[in-house]
Amino acid sequence: MPEALDLLKTRRSFKAIELAGPPPTQAEIDTILTVASRVPDHGKLTPWRFIVFEGEARRAAGEVIAEVFQAKYPDAKPDNVDYERTRLARAPLVIAVVSRAAPHVKIPEWEQVLSAGAAAMSLVLAAHALGFGASWITEWYAYDRRVLDALGLAPHEKIAGFVHIGRPPGPAEDRPRPPLAEIATRFDQVS
Numbered sequence: 001m002p003e004a005l006d007l008l009k010t011r012r013s014f015k016a017i018e019l020a021g022p023p024p025t026q027a028e029i030d031t032i033l034t035v036a037s038r039v040p041d042h043g044k045l046t047p048w049r050f051i052v053f054e055g056e057a058r059r060a061a062g063e064v065i066a067e068v069f070q071a072k073y074p075d076a077k078p079d080n081v082d083y084e085r086t087r088l089a090r091a092p093l094v095i096a097v098v099s100r101a102a103p104h105v106k107i108p109e110w111e112q113v114l115s116a117g118a119a120a121m122s123l124v125l126a127a128h129a130l131g132f133g134a135s136w137i138t139e140w141y142a143y144d145r146r147v148l149d150a151l152g153l154a155p156h157e158k159i160a161g162f163v164h165i166g167r168p169p170g171p172a173e174d175r176p177r178p179p180l181a182e183i184a185t186r187f188d189q190v191s
């Protein structure tokens with residue numbers, strides 16, 4: 001499948017601010033979520049879920065982010081608070097990948113976390129395959145308990161990423177990738 005390999009070999013991230021509308025259609029969002037939920041999952045626990053932010057809902061979430069920011073930094077400049085309001089409105093669509101990893105009698109929590117990472121990566125690749133650009137980011141608000149509460153995350157849930165999706169401005173310049181010789185070794189003997 002050379003086209004599939006080309007897609008995998010050409011994917012790269014765009015800045016959230018570079019991603020323009022119109023957003024993916026509902027059918028495209030469903031495709032992206034369907035691909036994202038088809039990942040290896042030891043124990044079939046579905047240790048992840050998705051939250052879609054689109055349209056005005058992006059601004060409502062931004063309002064909360066700005067409020068928390070203002071409470072953390074009471075002396076913040078109005079411009080900086082305004083920027084926080086736009087955090088989830090830079091791209092036309094944001095999908096949060098939420099890890100639901102929790103202690104389990106058989107399946108290590110680490111493996112559940114890895115499955116959430118796989119879901120986020122598949123989500124990014126599905127967006128790319130549909131011709132969209134994506135940016136998998138977390139930023140400070142992914143780690144703020146007040147923001148997480150407002151977004152409806154349970155105490156044990158974590159944000160694996162806020163994946164920003166939209167139309168890319170054009171072909172992206174690549175960045176250097178790690179040389180295979182530095183990251184892949186062949187095991188030959190027990191030391």
Ligand SMILES: Cc1cc2nc3c(=O)[nH]c(=O)nc-3n(C[C@H](O)[C@H](O)[C@H](O)COP(=O)(O)O)c2cc1C
Nearest residue numbers: 011012013014135136137138139140160161174175
């Ligand atoms: C879990 C996770 C969180 C990330 N959070 C951020 C972030 O908050 N800000 C950022 O600039 N890049 C973040 N990145 C990195 C970008 O997704 C991206 O990998 C980077 O910009 C390099 O681009 P590339 O995907 O083309 O290699 C994160 C990556 C991962 C896996």
